[in-house]
Amino acid sequence: MLQNLPPGPRFLVRRIHYISTPPVCVLLGTTLARTLGGVQLPTAAVILAYALSFPLFLLGYRAWKNISMKRAAASLGAAMAPMAKLESIQIKGENGYPRDFLFRLCEVWGNSFILEIYYLKRIFTVEPEHIKAILATDFTSFEKGAQFRDQMHSLLGVGVFNADDELWKFHRSMTRPFFSKDRISHFDNFDRHAADALEQMKARMREGYAVDWQDLVARFTLDSATEFLFGKDVRSLAKGLPYPPTAEGRFIPADEYDFAAAFLKAQTVSAARGRLQEAWGLGEFWKDQVLPHKASVDKIIIPILEDALQRKAEKAAVGFVESKDISDDDTLLSSLLKVTDDRQLILDEISNILLAGRDTTASTLTFAVYRLAERPDILQRLREEILNVVGPSRRPSYDDIRNMKFLRAVINETLRLYPPVNSVKDTVLPATTTQQPIFVPAGMKCIYSVFVMHRRKDLWGPDALKFDPDRFLDERLQKYLTPNPFIFLPFNAGPRICLGQQFAYNEVSFMLVRLLQQVSAIEFVPEVAPKSVVPPEYTDSPGSDGTDRVWMGNHLTMYAKDGLWVKMTEATNE
Structure with missing residues (x-):
């Protein structure tokens, strides 16, 4: 019944x-x-x-809550995380570097602290041991939570990324079962759409x-993902x-029903709700702003x-098992369809997997090509490996990629x-070398940032901010990652680890191989799209x-604002 009301009411x-x-308390007091x-x-x-x-x-409730939390923490031999103060740092706003304020708060308050915004407290952490507890060792004490599910319901429904407990299981x-093995059909899929995308790219250049x-690979991954699904x-x-x-007089007509544009807009609006947290409904008081865009997606x-359900019903009618x-x-x-006939359940699940299968790979391909454009030495070394293993034109195989x-x-x-992620009962994040166990009150949201953790110099070395693929090949691998695998979590970990991570690795690898078989140099040219130039x-x-x-x-995944504009040199392969 409540779900049928507009968000604000x-x-x-x-x-x-x-x-x-x-x-009511004032009324009772004056009446008495x-x-x-x-x-x-x-x-x-x-x-x-x-x-x-x-x-x-509000003041009385906050005072009572703080006293209660401290007593509960003491009873478990833990402590409250320090309360970070935003006024202790410089906040740059939307033109700043991604998560800049979190990097700065970590410098002042450590790697785990309480952050209060709009009178709502949440624990923020970039400690691998704490993230390990959330994702794996104390997994049952944490969940997405009612707030997240409400915020994302318009887009994700009750799909796997918006579910907890038994529904999630x-x-x-x-x-x-569908992600349990690699399939040759996956590479057939990748090859068709990669060939289409790269031919269009070369024609335009x-x-x-x-x-x-970025636009090209977003469409490539969308087409390959929908064929896969x-x-x-x-x-x-x-x-x-x-x-x-900047190309005057040249354009592609906008299509308000374009699947890719509608899907992107639905994600952007959903992610923007996080700014108001639980009160997001007040920003969309009379109308859910996601639903029109989701309707354009569902229209496809x-x-x-329905066609698949009808075919299943027709088979059942003639006794086919x-x-x-x-x-x-x-x-x-x-x-x-072999598991359920529930239309909404299947629709929600497909939308969730489509989000994961399309956006994460598109984001990785976008930033991989950006870095290759900025590092011609790495591009040439990678291209040499590709030509030595696969050659200038042959389709890569699973063995090639491995x-x-x-x-x-x-x-x-x-x-x-x-x-390219809350707590359901009183629990404790484990001690680290710099902090004693941290108490997490029931219902308090726990936020971790892989983006910030992946750039910590104490975890990855003094060159952590530098793009250097060799850190995954040389002695740094054994020094940093092997003894502490939870410092690298691009696909999550524990029971919620991404089922499609190998599919994603294969798709990204396949596209990069096909690209570098056909181009020998990449130039990053943001000036052709002035709004994409960094402030x-x-x-x-x-x-x-x-x-x-x-x-x-950043909406639900990371992207390049106003695109990643590049020029490429076609390879002669002589």
């Missing part, structure tokens, strides 16, 4: 007990004073009491224009590639789903620097080595 109804308690004590308070005093009831109630059990590599792609590459904003997916086993011919959709160690190192280093003092951050030229943004 729904937020207020769910918190009516908090909203009504202060004025009049009926039992014969005291008739002046109207002005009553109005003042009502006005002051809310801040006084059910989703994992449905999808795990022959016209003399730069290409938005449904057995039928949404043909986002067929729309054509955009021209640079639902007919495919389909095997429950997952075959090489199955798509994710057909494998889900044998290219430098390719895997380049991808891992991209995932390290550009990684002044962008790199003045503890998280940057000062050389960043790409303006990073």
